[in-house]
Structure formats: structure tokens, C-alpha cells
Amino acid sequence: MKLISIARAKRLRSTPYTSRIEKQGLTSYTTYNHMLLPAGFEGTLEETYYHLKEHVQVWDVAAERQVEISGEDAAELVQLMTCRDLSKSKDGRCYYCPIIDDNAGLINDPIVLRINKDKWWLSIADSDVILFAKGLAIGKNYRVNITEPNVDIMAVQGPKSFALMEKVFGKEITDLKFFGFDYFEFRGGKHLIARSGWSKQGGYEIYVEDTKSGLELYDYLFEIGKEFNVKPGCPHLIERIESALLSYGNDFDLNDNPLECGFDKYVNLDSDIEFLGKQKLIEIQNDGISKKLMGVKIDLDQISLSQAIEVSIDSKRVGELRSAVYSPTFNHVIAIGMIDKPHFEVGTKIDIIIDNVTHTGTLCNIPFV
Amino acid sequence: MKLISIARAKRLRSTPYTSRIEKQGLTSYTTYNHMLLPAGFEGTLEETYYHLKEHVQVWDVAAERQVEISGEDAAELVQLMTCRDLSKSKDGRCYYCPIIDDNAGLINDPIVLRINKDKWWLSIADSDVILFAKGLAIGKNYRVNITEPNVDIMAVQGPKSFALMEKVFGKEITDLKFFGFDYFEFRGGKHLIARSGWSKQGGYEIYVEDTKSGLELYDYLFEIGKEFNVKPGCPHLIERIESALLSYGNDFDLNDNPLECGFDKYVNLDSDIEFLGKQKLIEIQNDGISKKLMGVKIDLDQISLSQAIEVSIDSKRVGELRSAVYSPTFNHVIAIGMIDKPHFEVGTKIDIIIDNVTHTGTLCNIPFV
Numbered sequence: 001m002k003l004i005s006i007a008r009a010k011r012l013r014s015t016p017y018t019s020r021i022e023k024q025g026l027t028s029y030t031t032y033n034h035m036l037l038p039a040g041f042e043g044t045l046e047e048t049y050y051h052l053k054e055h056v057q058v059w060d061v062a063a064e065r066q067v068e069i070s071g072e073d074a075a076e077l078v079q080l081m082t083c084r085d086l087s088k089s090k091d092g093r094c095y096y097c098p099i100i101d102d103n104a105g106l107i108n109d110p111i112v113l114r115i116n117k118d119k120w121w122l123s124i125a126d127s128d129v130i131l132f133a134k135g136l137a138i139g140k141n142y143r144v145n146i147t148e149p150n151v152d153i154m155a156v157q158g159p160k161s162f163a164l165m166e167k168v169f170g171k172e173i174t175d176l177k178f179f180g181f182d183y184f185e186f187r188g189g190k191h192l193i194a195r196s197g198w199s200k201q202g203g204y205e206i207y208v209e210d211t212k213s214g215l216e217l218y219d220y221l222f223e224i225g226k227e228f229n230v231k232p233g234c235p236h237l238i239e240r241i242e243s244a245l246l247s248y249g250n251d252f253d254l255n256d257n258p259l260e261c262g263f264d265k266y267v268n269l270d271s272d273i274e275f276l277g278k279q280k281l282i283e284i285q286n287d288g289i290s291k292k293l294m295g296v297k298i299d300l301d302q303i304s305l306s307q308a309i310e311v312s313i314d315s316k317r318v319g320e321l322r323s324a325v326y327s328p329t330f331n332h333v334i335a336i337g338m339i340d341k342p343h344f345e346v347g348t349k350i351d352i353i354i355d356n357v358t359h360t361g362t363l364c365n366i367p368f369v
Numbered sequence: 370m371k372l373i374s375i376a377r378a379k380r381l382r383s384t385p386y387t388s389r390i391e392k393q394g395l396t397s398y399t400t401y402n403h404m405l406l407p408a409g410f411e412g413t414l415e416e417t418y419y420h421l422k423e424h425v426q427v428w429d430v431a432a433e434r435q436v437e438i439s440g441e442d443a444a445e446l447v448q449l450m451t452c453r454d455l456s457k458s459k460d461g462r463c464y465y466c467p468i469i470d471d472n473a474g475l476i477n478d479p480i481v482l483r484i485n486k487d488k489w490w491l492s493i494a495d496s497d498v499i500l501f502a503k504g505l506a507i508g509k510n511y512r513v514n515i516t517e518p519n520v521d522i523m524a525v526q527g528p529k530s531f532a533l534m535e536k537v538f539g540k541e542i543t544d545l546k547f548f549g550f551d552y553f554e555f556r557g558g559k560h561l562i563a564r565s566g567w568s569k570q571g572g573y574e575i576y577v578e579d580t581k582s583g584l585e586l587y588d589y590l591f592e593i594g595k596e597f598n599v600k601p602g603c604p605h606l607i608e609r610i611e612s613a614l615l616s617y618g619n620d621f622d623l624n625d626n627p628l629e630c631g632f633d634k635y636v637n638l639d640s641d642i643e644f645l646g647k648q649k650l651i652e653i654q655n656d657g658i659s660k661k662l663m664g665v666k667i668d669l670d671q672i673s674l675s676q677a678i679e680v681s682i683d684s685k686r687v688g689e690l691r692s693a694v695y696s697p698t699f700n701h702v703i704a705i706g707m708i709d710k711p712h713f714e715v716g717t718k719i720d721i722i723i724d725n726v727t728h729t730g731t732l733c734n735i736p737f738v
Binding site: 003004005006007008009010011012013014022026027028029030031034039040101102107126127128129130131132133134135136137138139140148247248249250254276304305306307308322323 | 372373374375376377378379380381382383391395396397398399400403408409470471476495496497498499500501502503504505506507508509517616617618619623645673674675676677691692
């Protein structure tokens with residue numbers, strides 16, 4: 001595919017780390033929440049993949065913006081937006097929460113941070129959740145304040161992230177449980193740090209509010225991280241598909257519901273909480289889903305997907321591939337596809353036509369094994 | 370500035386025209402409403418500028434997505450979202466409408482098309498207006514249907530657009546008044562065509578719903594447009610700043626209100642219509658605005674702006690530049706800046722520091738003259 005440059009403008013916002021990553025071998029950007037998100041660094045895709053799986057990377061993921069909802073009706077509004085039961089949620093914990101509309105269509109899938117009962121952060125995927133929250137709050141006369149605070153996440157990911165972070169913050173940081181968060185100090189700045197991140201290689205996300213301290217921390221991580229072979233990085237296509245970390249806008253969107261995407265354990269229909277789309281989800285559960293997100297194994301050693309690719313059986317469309325990459329671990333292409341009923345059975349063979357050549361794919365569960 | 374490529378994925382949606390423009394000399398993309406928007410073609414910025422001002426260009430502006438609001442409460446919801454009085458609006462007309470929240474912060478500035486009293490299209494700038502509309506509709510129990518229809522706009526812009534379009538659609542198309550629209554046929558497809566577009570060089574926007582016919586029309590425009598020197602193009606930085614076509618996300622956003630942006634004639638506070646932020650706007654009008662969007666002339670022969678650039682007087686910050694470009698017509702850099710009270714007077718001199726060198730700018734009205 002021909003390389004086309006990205007045009008710069010204030011509208012595609014830079015992050016505090018932008019000038020640094022551009023000196024560190026950045027090769028491509030994507031955009032996310034109206035912001036620049038690094039998408040590639042020097043080295044082949046496989047080289048950066050193995051580096052992430054073996055060492056540690058620091059990621060500029062400031063584009064994961066926060067929607068802050070505070071005030072006396074904050075908890076009620078957050079619960080209204082998600083089908084996950086948050087009634088037993090605790091301060092200092094992260095919750096993966098599908099956000100849906102009244103028709104159960106997916107609007108986003110943020111990590112929700114409960115800072116306290118009256119203050120929540122939604123760490124969002126790529127859609128303007130702030131506008132949905134504002135619309136609901138205005139329409140329902142909620143007493144809330146909804147803002148996008150000045151928070152620019154840097155992630156530290158990879159198996160050596162624990163040793164690197166311990167060197168900066170001490171033993172306490174390794175006591176953080178998965179999806180727990182707490183506040184840690186660095187050179188006068190206080191940072192909310194969660195044990196989380198958009199890879200399955202382990203690590204942390206540092207929610208930088210104090211930009212000056214955050215930039216010093218960024219530089220310090222590279223300074224003391226040499227022994228761990230630290231490098232700049234970004235969410236990685238191979239790693240995230242292998243790990244079945246779904247991507248809003250790629251793998252699912254407003255036309256899909258959480259049950260179709262396998263989010264069943266975040267769909268709490270049996271509780272008496274109220275949320276948008278609940279009645280619709282009950283109907284869908286009773287009727288059964290009409291399409292399902294599946295893994296697809298394809299006997300190919302490369303693929304380039306920039307829009308959905310139709311899949312068929314006997315020349316009849318039965319769904320589409322939404323993300324795909326060659327996996328050096330599995331030695332073939334792995335893809336995530338939305339497959340129509342009744343074809344979404346593990347083992348089903350499907351046809352994929354690329355450049356007029358038909359290839360065979362086999363449906364499987366995700367994560368890939 | 371180093372050229373960095375754009376990473377492709379389904380999330381940054383292609384348009385029906387993508388494969389065509391990539392064969393027609395496309396050099397850069399931006400993203401807009403989660404979609405690819407061409408940002409540059411072969412030739413210098415000045416060459417494409419003069420071409421647009423002298424001939425005719427066909428633009429892939431499918432990224433100007435439509436939010437369709439239909440149903441018996443549609444008119445009420447559309448009016449609630451904008452400070453412009455739509456009570457006397459007519460079918461078949463376009464209206465430029467600032468959309469604001471309850472605090473008068475700008476959410477978008479679409480062209481609103483009144484198809485009929487119960488069906489409206491909001492042809493939006495870069496933010497998820499659909500989510501704001503859905504939130505409001507759910508919160509207020511409006512009987513409306515809110516969707517993003519399959520509409521991919523192609524614009525025909527430039528002084529020769531009228532002759533080119535007449536050659537396709539006949540004399541009737543030249544009878545369309547500015548911001549009027551009607552339906553026109555091409556090879557079995559029916560297209561809503563408006564006399565509008567994001568340049569001041571004249572032209573049309575074709576709201577393509579019938580993709581097959583639209584693609585045939587795209588090709589036909591190039592086939593028969595040779596005598597008018599037709600070329601592919603895109604919204605043009607020089608032309609749009611010279612013409613003071615403001616850009617959401619660049620020149621203004623949620624932290625600005627319509628009175629600060631000079632949208633006074635679209636702020637109808639004297640009528641008895643109800644809309645969000647009305648009380649707040651009345652207060653702002655009574656108190657006076659605290660910052661204002663101004664033109665800035667700078668004695669420079671080039672500039673590259675990818676984020677806001679601070680402007681100061683006697684080393685004290687008094688505002689920021691938000692868009693800027695060298696104008697070959699005015700022979701200096703022209704910029705759009707948000708300037709704090711009490712400094713927003715025409716003729717005020719301000720300092721702009723770029724790469725440690727201080728330059729002088731002079732505030733002026735926009736459009737530039």
C-alpha cells in the first residue's frame with residue numbers, strides 16, 4: 001500500500017510527548033479522539049512485536065482521553081450509560097464497561113475509573129463520549145459536571161515494566177493488583193497509576209495531570225530503563241489481535257451490541273440496576289444474537305486490511321473481516337470477523353477473496369490459542 | 370516538518386472515492402469524523418490554490434457525515450441544539466447553525482438541511498454530533514430516529530464548477546440559489562445537490578446516496594471536465610483562511626462560544642424559541658465577551674502550525690494563533706487567533722515567538738481584505 005503522509009493541524013491535537021516520540025524513530029500516526037496516536041516506530045512490525053513481548057516499552061497513549069463525570073448524580077449517569085453493574089464498584093478500581101445507547105448499540109468501551117462515588121473518569125476509545133454524556137445529563141437534568149480534564153496517559157508495557165516501574169516508584173507499585181490504581185509521587189508531581197494497559201504483556205498506565213513532572217518521568221524512564229532495553233512503542237496490531245483486545249471502530253461500533261461482541265460477562269441483565277438498552281438486551285438474549293464476533297485463521301503469510309473484507313460461503317456473503325494481521329506466533333494470518341447466524345460455529349470454513357484470489361479461513365474462538 | 374505516514378485501519382474509514390483519489394496524485398490525508406479526508410495532491414500548495422481559484426476541482430468530502438434526525442419531534446430537537454432561529458426555515462434550504470451545549474460551548478457548526486419538517490440532515494464538522502443528539506433525545510423522550518445515513522458528499526468547487534455542472538445536469542442546476550438544494554438525476558441515480566461548499570470560489574455539494582451512480586458521476590466529471598481543466602482537490606488551507614471559513618477543532622471548540630467566534634448573526638436571542646445555552650448567551654451578551662476570534666497579519670513568508678501558538682504583549686500571554694498560512698495574495702502570513710480582552714482591537718500589535726525569534730503581528734478583522 002502506498003505510503004501517504006498525515007497532514008498536521010491543531011484539530012489533530014499533539015500530546016505533551018509528541019516532540020519526544022518524533023525524535024525517537026516514529027514512522028506513522030493514527031488519530032484517536034481528535035488527537036495524534038503513534039502507530040509505528042522504526043523496525044519491522046515483527047521486531048517491535050518481539051520487543052514488546054520480551055522487554056518494556058513506553059507508549060504515548062494520551063489519545064485515550066478522560067471524560068470526567070462528577071457531582072451528586074455522577075454515579076447514576078455513569079450507570080445509566082453502561083450495561084455492567086457498578087453498584088458494588090469500589091474506589092481505586094478500574095472497570096471495563098461497554099457503553100450503549102437505548103437500542104443497545106455500542107458507543108464506546110472505556111475503562112471506567114471510580115475515583116470516588118462522586119467522581120469518575122471514563123478512559124475512552126475513539127468516540128466523543130463526552131457529547132453523549134452531556135446530552136443525557138441535559139435531557140435528564142442531572143446535577144453533574146462533565147469535562148475533559150488535562151490528563152495525558154503514558155503507558156509502560158511489557159514483561160520488564162514491573163522491574164522498571166519498581167526502580168522509579170519502589171516496591172509499592174508492584175503491590176498494585178490488576179485494574180487497581182493509586183497515587184504515586186515523582187519529583188513533586190502526583191500521578192494516578194493503574195495496573196492496566198492495551199496489551200496482555202503486563203504493565204501500567206500513568207494518568208499524567210502534572211505535565212512537567214510527567215515529561216521528566218518520561219525522560220527518566222528512558223534514562224534508567226537502558227538495562228531493561230526500554231524503547232518507545234505504541235499499541236501493537238499483532239499483539240492486540242493475538243490477545244483479542246478488541247478495538248472500537250475496527251472490530252465493533254454503533255451497529256453492534258455487546259452480546260454480539262462476546263461481552264456477556266459485562267452485561268448484567270439479572271440485577272435490578274437501570275441502564276439504557278436493558279430491555280433491548282433482554283429481547284436479544286431471549287431471541288439469540290444474529291451475528292457474532294469470531295476469530296478467523298487464514299492460510300496466508302500476509303494481509304493488509306484498511307476496510308472490512310467480505311467473507312462468504314458458496315459465494316453468499318456471511319460476514320466480514322474487521323481486523324487482520326500475520327501472526328509470527330501462529331505462522332498464519334489471524335483475523336477478527338463479524339459472522340452472521342447460523343454460520344458462526346467454530347470450525348466453519350469461509351471464503352475470503354483478496355485481489356481476485358479466493359482463500360480459505362476457519363472460524364475459531366478468540367483469544368486465539 | 371518531518372513527513373510521517375498515516376496508518377490505515379477500518380476505524381479510519383475509507384470513502385467510496387478513496388481508491389480513485391489515491392490514483393489521482395493524493396499526497397496526504399487528514400481524518401475527520403473517523404474517516405479519511407484528502408488533505409493534499411501533487412503540486413505545491415500555491416499551485417493547487419491558484420487552480421482552485423481559476424478552474425474547477427472535484428473533492429472527496431465524504432467525511433462531512435450526515436446526522437439524520439427524523440420523526441415527529443425532529444424539528445424540536447434540531448432547534449434545541451442550535452442558537453439559530455429555525456422557526457421560519459423552509460424545505461430545500463441549507464442553514465449554517467452553531468450547535469452549542471447548555472453552557473454555550475460550541476459542539477459543532479454544521480450545515481443543516483431541512484429536507485422537510487420531519488426530516489433533517491446535519492452535515493457536520495469533526496465531532497460526534499450523533500451522540501449528543503442521541504443523549505438529548507433519550508433524556509427528553511423525544512419521538513425521533515437518529516442515524517448516520519449512507520451519504521458520501523463529493524464537492525465540485527471553483528469558478529468553472531457552474532459550467533461543468535451545467536454540462537451534466539443542464540440549465541436547471543445553475544438556477545439553484547446559494548444554500549438551496551434540490552434533487553437531480555444521473556444515470557438512474559437521484560442525488561441531492563446543494564449550491565454550497567467549503568470554499569468561496571463557488572460550486573456545489575453532491576450528497577451521494579446511490580453509490581454506484583455517484584461513482585459513475587465522479588468519473589464522468591473528470592471525463593467531460595477536461596475543457597475546464599478539472600482536477601481532484603480538497604479543502605484548501607490558503608483559500609479557506611483567506612475566506613475566513615472557520616474550522617471546528619482548529620479555530621474554535623467546546624471552550625468557545627458563538628459570540629466569541631463572530632457568529633452573532635446566527636445567535637437569535639430576541640426570538641422566543643427555546644434552545645440550549647440561551648440563558649448563558651444572554652448573560653455573555655450583557656457582560657460582553659472575554660475573548661474574540663480575530664485575523665492576524667504577520668510579516669513572515671512562511672509558517673507551519675500544528676498546535677496553538679501563543680501570542681503576547683510585553684511578554685504577557687494575550688491569546689493564541691489557531692490556524693495560519695502564507696498567503697500569496699496578501700504576500701504575508703495570515704492567521705486566525707483567539708485574543709483576550711481587552712486586546713482584541715483592530716490594529717493592536719502582538720508578539721509571536723517561533724523558534725526563539727520574535728515576530729510582530731497586527732490584529733485585523735476577518736475575512737482578510
